[in-house]
Amino acid sequence: MAEQPAQRMFTPEHDSEVEAAGPPTPVRVIELLAGYMVSKTLFAAVEFDLFAAVGPEGVTTVELAERCAIPERSARAIADLMVDAGLLVRDGDRFRNAADAEAFLAGRGPFDLRPLARYWDTVSYPTWTDAATAFRTRQGVRAALTEAQTEAYEAAVALVTAETAADLAGAYDFGGHRRLLDAGGGFGTFVKPILARYPHLEATLVDLPEVAAAVTDQTAAGPLATRLTAVGADLFTDQLPGGHDAILVANVVHLFPPERIVELLRRLREAVTPDGRLLLVDWWRTDVAPHPSARFGAGEFLMISGGDLYQVDEVARWLSESGWRFVSLEPLPPPSGLILAEPRPV
Numbered sequence: 326m327a328e329q330p331a332q333r334m335f336t337p338e339h340d341s342e343v344e345a346a347g348p349p350t351p352v353r354v355i356e357l358l359a360g361y362m363v364s365k366t367l368f369a370a371v372e373f374d375l376f377a378a379v380g381p382e383g384v385t386t387v388e389l390a391e392r393c394a395i396p397e398r399s400a401r402a403i404a405d406l407m408v409d410a411g412l413l414v415r416d417g418d419r420f421r422n423a424a425d426a427e428a429f430l431a432g433r434g435p436f437d438l439r440p441l442a443r444y445w446d447t448v449s450y451p452t453w454t455d456a457a458t459a460f461r462t463r464q465g466v467r468a469a470l471t472e473a474q475t476e477a478y479e480a481a482v483a484l485v486t487a488e489t490a491a492d493l494a495g496a497y498d499f500g501g502h503r504r505l506l507d508a509g510g511g512f513g514t515f516v517k518p519i520l521a522r523y524p525h526l527e528a529t530l531v532d533l534p535e536v537a538a539a540v541t542d543q544t545a546a547g548p549l550a551t552r553l554t555a556v557g558a559d560l561f562t563d564q565l566p567g568g569h570d571a572i573l574v575a576n577v578v579h580l581f582p583p584e585r586i587v588e589l590l591r592r593l594r595e596a597v598t599p600d601g602r603l604l605l606v607d608w609w610r611t612d613v614a615p616h617p618s619a620r621f622g623a624g625e626f627l628m629i630s631g632g633d634l635y636q637v638d639e640v641a642r643w644l645s646e647s648g649w650r651f652v653s654l655e656p657l658p659p660p661s662g663l664i665l666a667e668p669r670p671v
């Protein structure tokens with residue numbers, strides 16, 4: 326019998342060429358299993374604002390400890406793992422930010438990913454503790470959010486959806502509409518650029534009371550004060566404001582299981598004017614595999630409240646069950662897309 330090489334749990338180097346030629350090693354599996362340790366270390370680094378603390382000349386672990394107000398052993402442990410992860414670069418006894426850490430995690434670049442890290446750390450991570458229950462039951466497992474968690478969630482959503490919101494304002498012609506209802510509008514990431522582009526338009530944003538109150542605070546003193554009304558309401562149990570000839574539902578459908586979506590679509594159908602339109606913007610599945618940038622979506626949306634990444638044809642079916650007529654799927658930069666629907670006469 327040919328002698329097999331001794332299998333080792335931990336090997337110093339991950340050599341993919343050797344691995345491709347030889348028998349499999351456990352390295353990749355172990356790295357994936359330990360992924361949460363890397364994430365949690367990175368979350369801690371963001372909480373300590375470690376990447377902002379690293380200046381262009383680099384830092385020692387003593388300086389890092391001082392600037393982040395953490396013990397030096399912790400600074401060293403975090404810095405070592407961040408070097409492994411590629412976010413810090415070791416230069417003798419000094420550490421510098423890698424280019425992407427400097428651009429996205431130091432608060433000095435044009436695009437700041439720290440709000441996303443804070444949301445994943447303080448809301449998403451604790452929720453995923455019950456992932457197996459959610460996958461088994463298709464029920465959401467997220468606990469009610471504190472005020473700080475709501476703020477972290479909405480700030481992260483706003484960050485992630487801002488580009489699509491700008492795309493939609495440019496891609497869809499709101500010129501023929503008079504009043505827009507933004508259902509589950511969050512911090513107003515979608516409605517604000519639309520109102521900026523279409524000065525004749527008025528809008529109502531509906532979201533949970535604490536979110537709507539934050540939007541009212543943000544807009545009270547600005548130019549949108551008279552054109553945007555934020556209403557605190559539950560889309561499933563409260564009366565929805567009427568008189569809107571465009572209803573936008575952006576990144577909300579993915580939060581719910583199919584039967585709840587049909588219920589929501591029915592309620593929106595009752596609220597829309599007869600000449601109105603429904604605009605569903607979301608990360609739709611149009612292909613066998615989800616778009617790579619949406620690959621966490623199906624799990625995350627399930628954890629939150631039993632949702633999923635849905636296929637366009639199933640949404641078209643739910644639209645027809647709830648009194649709408651599917652009009653088209655309009656492209657937006659992936660992974661988003663815009664589904665247009667019209668009310669079917671009753």
Ligand SMILES: C[S@@+](CC[C@H](N)C(=O)[O-])C[C@H]1O[C@@H](n2cnc3c(N)ncnc32)[C@H](O)[C@@H]1O
Pocket residue numbers: 479482483486508509510511512513514515531532533536558559560561574575576577580
């Ligand atoms: C993923 S966010 C999308 C926010 C915004 N449309 C965007 O794309 O930036 C989903 C929003 O739906 C709101 N939401 C969830 N369930 C709701 C409900 N039952 N009633 C009202 N709003 C709800 C959340 O508070 C959150 O702001």
